[in-house]
Amino acid sequence: MASLILVSGVQLAKQQAGLLGVVCIRANYSTDAPRKLKTTNVAAIKRGTGGRSSFNGIVATVFGSTGFLGRYVCNKLGKIGSQVIIPYRADHYEALRLKLVGDLGQVLFHPYDLRDEDAIRKAVKYSNVVINLVGRDWETKNFSFKDVHVDGARRLARIAREAGVEKFVHVSSLNGTPTPQPFFTKDGSKFLQSKYYGELAVREEFPDAIVFRPADIYGQEDRFLRYYAHIWRRQFRAMPLWYKGERTIKQPVFCSDLAQGIVNAIKDPDSQGQTYQAVGPRRYKLSVLLDWFHQVMRKDAKWGYFRYDLRYDPTFRMKALFTEFVCPSFPVGDVHTQRIEREYVTDVVEKGVPTLEDLGVNLTYMEDQVPWELRPYRAAQYYDAELDEFEKPTPPQFIQ
Numbered sequence: 183m184a185s186l187i188l189v190s191g192v193q194l195a196k197q198q199a200g201l202l203g204v205v206c207i208r209a210n211y212s213t214d215a216p217r218k219l220k221t222t223n224v225a226a227i228k229r230g231t232g233g234r235s236s237f238n239g240i241v242a243t244v245f246g247s248t249g250f251l252g253r254y255v256c257n258k259l260g261k262i263g264s265q266v267i268i269p270y271r272a273d274h275y276e277a278l279r280l281k282l283v284g285d286l287g288q289v290l291f292h293p294y295d296l297r298d299e300d301a302i303r304k305a306v307k308y309s310n311v312v313i314n315l316v317g318r319d320w321e322t323k324n325f326s327f328k329d330v331h332v333d334g335a336r337r338l339a340r341i342a343r344e345a346g347v348e349k350f351v352h353v354s355s356l357n358g359t360p361t362p363q364p365f366f367t368k369d370g371s372k373f374l375q376s377k378y379y380g381e382l383a384v385r386e387e388f389p390d391a392i393v394f395r396p397a398d399i400y401g402q403e404d405r406f407l408r409y410y411a412h413i414w415r416r417q418f419r420a421m422p423l424w425y426k427g428e429r430t431i432k433q434p435v436f437c438s439d440l441a442q443g444i445v446n447a448i449k450d451p452d453s454q455g456q457t458y459q460a461v462g463p464r465r466y467k468l469s470v471l472l473d474w475f476h477q478v479m480r481k482d483a484k485w486g487y488f489r490y491d492l493r494y495d496p497t498f499r500m501k502a503l504f505t506e507f508v509c510p511s512f513p514v515g516d517v518h519t520q521r522i523e524r525e526y527v528t529d530v531v532e533k534g535v536p537t538l539e540d541l542g543v544n545l546t547y548m549e550d551q552v553p554w555e556l557r558p559y560r561a562a563q564y565y566d567a568e569l570d571e572f573e574k575p576t577p578p579q580f581i582q
Contacts, residue, residue, distance in 0.1 A: 226310075235285050236263035240448060243267040243306045245294075245338060246315030248277050250404060251353065254441035255313060260284030262445070269294040269305040296325075296334045302341050311448055312342040313351040314384075319373065319405060320518050322511055327376035335380040339387035349454065350391040351444055354381040356459060357527050358395065364523070365424055366492075366499070371524040389455065392447050394440065396460035397529045400548075400555065401437030405516050407552065410475055411559040414505070414515030419486035421476075422498045424526040426489045427469030431581065433461040433529040435538070436546040443538040450541065459537045461529065463545040464580040468526070471548075477575035478553050480561040549577045 230236025242259055246252045247268045259266050260283035267290050270277035274291065281289050294301035296316065306312050316338075318330045335352060342350045358378035362370030384391050400406045409415060424430065440460045447453040469489060476487045492498060502522055505513045513521075531537070538545060553575075565571055 230263060233263060234261055237265065237288075238263040240264040240311055241267070241309045242311040242313060242448070243269065243309040244313045244315065245269055245305075246313075246317065247280060249315055249317070250401070251399060251437055251440065252315045253280065253283075254401070254437050255315065255444055256280050256283045256289075258441045258445045260289065264288070266290070267292060267305055267309060269301070271295055296330065296337070299337065299341060302338065303345060306342055306345045306347060309345075310348045311351070312338065312347050312349075313353075313444065314338050315353050317353070319516065320506075320513060320520050321372075327372050328379075331373075331376035331380035332383050336383035336387055339384045339391060343388045349448055350384070350388045351394070351447065352381065352384045352388075352391050353394045353396065353444075354378075354384075356395045356397045356461065356529055356531075357524070362524075363527070365526045366502075366523045367519050371520060371527065373520050373524055374527065391455070392453050393457040394444065394447075394460050395457065396435055396440055397462065398432060398434040399437050399440060399460075400434050400552070402555070404437065404555075405521075406434060407475065407555050408559075409516045409521070410472060411479060411556060412515035412517075414501075414517050417495065417498060419481070419488075421472055421487065421489050422492040422495050423468065423472065423489055424492045426491050427472055428467060429528075430468040430526045431465050431528045432468055432471060433465045433531065434548065435460050435462045436548075436551055439538055439543050439545055443541045443543045446541040446543065453541075457535060458541065459531055459535050461531055461537060463547060465529070466548075466578055466580050470578045474575060474578040475552070475556060478556045479559045480572055485561060 226239060226241075228237060228239045232238070240259065240262075242264055244252055244256055244259070244266060247256050247266075248270060256266050256268065264284070265288045266280075266284055268277055268280055269292050271294060274293070277291055281291075283289060292301070292305045294305055296302075314335055316330060316334055318325060318327065321327055339350055339352065355374060355377035358374050358381060360375060360378055362372075362374050364370040381393055381395075384393065398406045410421075415421070439462075443458065443460060447456070447458065472489065473482075476482055476485075481487050502517055502519050505515075505517050506519065508514075562572075
């Protein structure tokens with residue numbers, strides 16, 4: 183009886199192996215999947231008809247997933263049937279809400295620290311895609327810009343390469359430069375400088391990395407629209423801007439567009455080693471944008487809003503320094519010297535470098551999205567908007 187069981191077990195194993203071989207051959211030579219399988223591991227083979235309850239073969243570790251952009255990237259990945267590994271630090275309850283972005287069992291969590299190489303290796307061990315969204319807008323006593331944007335990015339790229347990861351996606355920044363022009367501070371934007379060197383570090387460790395250079399990103403809970411809408415950014419009802427905002431040109435991008443571009447780049451076999459500029463479809467003067475934002479918020483000239491030159495107001499500089507001193511971990515209203523410094527850098531889009539449109543992304547116009555984003559900040563919220571008691575804001579004039 184024991185020998186009979188042994189023989190039947192061997193025959194069953196042979197049948198399973200033969201069945202797996204047939205599956206592999208069919209997958210290799212079918213019209214739907216002409217590419218050869220990179221592995222015969224059944225767990226890595228695509229299955230399902232597509233969508234959230236399927237598996238598309240992507241196992242992605244998303245570092246920085248609990249941040250502003252990370253939530254959108256994880257949601258886009260989960261919708262198409264990816265398995266998402268979410269490394270987190272500090273309180274795990276902040277990351278648990280992301281369990282809903284994917285199907286049951288497809289979203290996994292792992293504690294890590296940016297300086298802990300063993301934890302990073304465990305987080306990327308079974309992944310074929312690693313996405314680095316880790317970043318800081320201001321320095322803290324625990325992490326400097328160099329620690330996060332340069333050393334941290336280099337560490338993630340190196341460990342991903344050593345683990346055999348197929349694609350590494352790194353989010354840098356538009357206008358990154360080794361010699362930033364100073365406006366508000368003596369040395370210029372350390373943020374943009376560190377982003378520049380971080381991009382170089384990633385290229386050294388992972389030459390085929392996919393790099394995105396986003397402009398200012400707006401969306402739910404962003405630090406662009408809500409930065410200007412915050413009461414602490416204004417001086418009473420006036421808005422201080424460098425040269426009144428007339429010398430700065432911005433090309434903001436919608437967060438969902440950038441997230442879609444990252445997902446499209448992961449699925450595109452020709453994106454390896456490419457650099458993409460993540461910018462919106464239109465360019466605007468900063469002064470024009472600020473005037474339009476306040477019109478949308480019903481805080482126009484009749485309300486008391488006006489712009490003036492920041493260079494002649496030392497009290498605003500004192501406010502920024504005071505905010506950094508009192509709230510070093512989370513500055514009130516995101517008002518700090520580094521944010522103000524890079525606020526007046528004009529977005530430069532280099533010719534010949536691909537953009538999100540080259541990845542097939544249909545870009546969102548600010549005129550269509552911003553009124554919804556700024557809706558909670560409108561004055562006279564108790565009025566019924568359907569009565570049309572307020573003058574409709576004129577769309578901002580963009581630069582051709």
